[in-house]
Each structure stands twice: as structure tokens, then as C-alpha cells.
Amino acid sequence: MSSNHNPHFLSIAPSVLSADFSRLGEEVRDVTEGGADLLHLDVMDGHFVPNLTFGPPVIAPLRKWSNLPMEAHLMVSNPSSLVEPMAKAGVNRLIVHAETDPHLHRLIESIRGKGMSVGIALNPSTPLMVLEEVLGLIDLVLIMTVNPGFGGQSFIEGSISKIRRLMSMKERLGCANVRIEVDGGISTKNVGQVVSVGADTIVAGTAIFSGASRREAISALRSAAGVMLV
Numbered sequence: 001m002s003s004n005h006n007p008h009f010l011s012i013a014p015s016v017l018s019a020d021f022s023r024l025g026e027e028v029r030d031v032t033e034g035g036a037d038l039l040h041l042d043v044m045d046g047h048f049v050p051n052l053t054f055g056p057p058v059i060a061p062l063r064k065w066s067n068l069p070m071e072a073h074l075m076v077s078n079p080s081s082l083v084e085p086m087a088k089a090g091v092n093r094l095i096v097h098a099e100t101d102p103h104l105h106r107l108i109e110s111i112r113g114k115g116m117s118v119g120i121a122l123n124p125s126t127p128l129m130v131l132e133e134v135l136g137l138i139d140l141v142l143i144m145t146v147n148p149g150f151g152g153q154s155f156i157e158g159s160i161s162k163i164r165r166l167m168s169m170k171e172r173l174g175c176a177n178v179r180i181e182v183d184g185g186i187s188t189k190n191v192g193q194v195v196s197v198g199a200d201t202i203v204a205g206t207a208i209f210s211g212a213s214r215r216e217a218i219s220a221l222r223s224a225a226g227v228m229l230v
């Protein structure tokens with residue numbers, strides 16, 4: 001492993017936002033067969049972010065195409081209303097934005113209560129401080145490395161320092177088991193750097209779905225990260 005302070009193995013999560021929605025089942029099957037570790041499902045409500053995507057009725061049938069864990073990244077203004085529907089749709093990890101609910105503790109408990117693991121996402125402008133009281137209660141922090149809403153944007157360079165500072169925070173609070181996921185503008189050019197400072201879960205849309213082979217794109221990301229996968 002290239003990072004000497006990261007206890008986790010690398011996970012690659014294709015973001016289906018960049019897939020061909022007219023053949024979503026096949027796309028999900030292809031990334032599954034191509035070596036992905038989990039599926040990243042971007043749920044947008046046209047309110048918290050300007051874009052609009054899909055919800056539980058589209059997610060539930062994806063189980064027919066893949067046995068990978070599914071994580072839903074809720075970019076919605078009212079995440080609590082989706083906790084139960086997402087659990088029923090078969091979502092394994094629910095990621096909510098810290099900016100969307102003043103009662104984050106209650107939201108975390110309600111996600112756990114439905115048997116899902118919990119991720120908290122932070123926009124680029126949101127300070128890590130908001131995690132101080134909840135880091136010990138969650139499984140993953142999603143550092144947005146672009147402003148959420150669209151695929152194909154450029155990686156925000158300041159994210160590197162944010163990931164480093166999150167690693168220190170994890171150490172200070174005794175939360176080594178919390179995973180660090182990065183999302184937005186990740187490619188073979190920068191994946192090595194984000195992994196070297198502490199990221200262990202990589203979301204990639206354009207880098208995986210824009211070329212001809214899903215398998216080659218996933219394997220290129222893995223090699224560029226320089227990390228062995230179990």
C-alpha cells in the first residue's frame with residue numbers, strides 16, 4: 001500500500017451518473033464484471049443541487065444486475081424522507097450531506113436503525129469541524145472534490161489538504177476505521193495522490209464510463225493508485 005498510515009484497502013466505486021441511463025442495467029453488470037468493488041448511486045433532487053437524477057424505483061431493480069454493495073449518495077434537501085425507501089430499495093450504505101440536516105445525529109441513528117451503514121458527505125466549502133461530534137458514529141466520510149451536481153468537473157486541488165487534515169482528525173479522535181471516500185474529477189492522473197494522503201474509497205464517473213472498456217478503466221485506476229486489493 002503506498003500510504004503508510006491508511007489501514008484500509010482500496011475500493012473503487014463507479015458513479016453511474018456518467019453511465020448510459022438508457023441501458024443502466026447493462027452498465028451496472030459491466031462494471032461489476034469489470035472489477036468494481038461497489039456501486040455509487042447519485043441521487044439528486046433538483047433542489048439541493050441543480051441536477052435531477054433518480055430514486056428508489058430505479059435503484060431497486062439494479063440488484064438484478066449486480067451483487068455488489070450499493071451506496072446511495074443523497075444530494076437532496078430532505079434526506080430523512082429517503083432513509084426507509086432507500087433501505088427497502090436494497091441500499092447498503094447511505095451517504096447524506098452534513099449541509100442538509102441540522103439534526104445529523106438523529107439522521108445517523110435513523111440510517112443505522114434501518115440496517116444501513118452511514119456516510120457523511122461534505123461539500124468543498126464545508127469545514128471538517130462539522131464531523132467533530134459524529135465521526136465516531138459513522139463508517140465513512142465522503143470528501144466532495146468538486147461541487148456536487150454534475151459529472152465531468154475538474155478536481156479541486158485544495159481537497160488534498162482536506163484529506164490530510166481528515167486523517168489527522170481520525171487519529172486524534174481514535175476513529176481509524178472510518179473510511180475516506182473522494183468524489184469528483186478523479187482520474188488516473190490524480191488517484192495516486194489522493195490515495196497517498198489517505199483516501200481509500202474512490203468514486204469515478206467519467207474516468208470509468210467515458211471509454212470503451214469498463215474493465216480497463218477500473219484496472220487503470222487501480223494501477224495508478226498503486227494499491228493492492230484483496
Ligand SMILES: O=C(CO)[C@@H](O)[C@H](O)COP(=O)(O)O
Nearest residue numbers: 015148149151152185205206
Ligand atoms: O456526485 C457526483 C457529482 O455530484 C459525482 O459522483 C460525479 O458523478 C463524479 O463524476 P466524475 O467527476 O468522476 O465524472
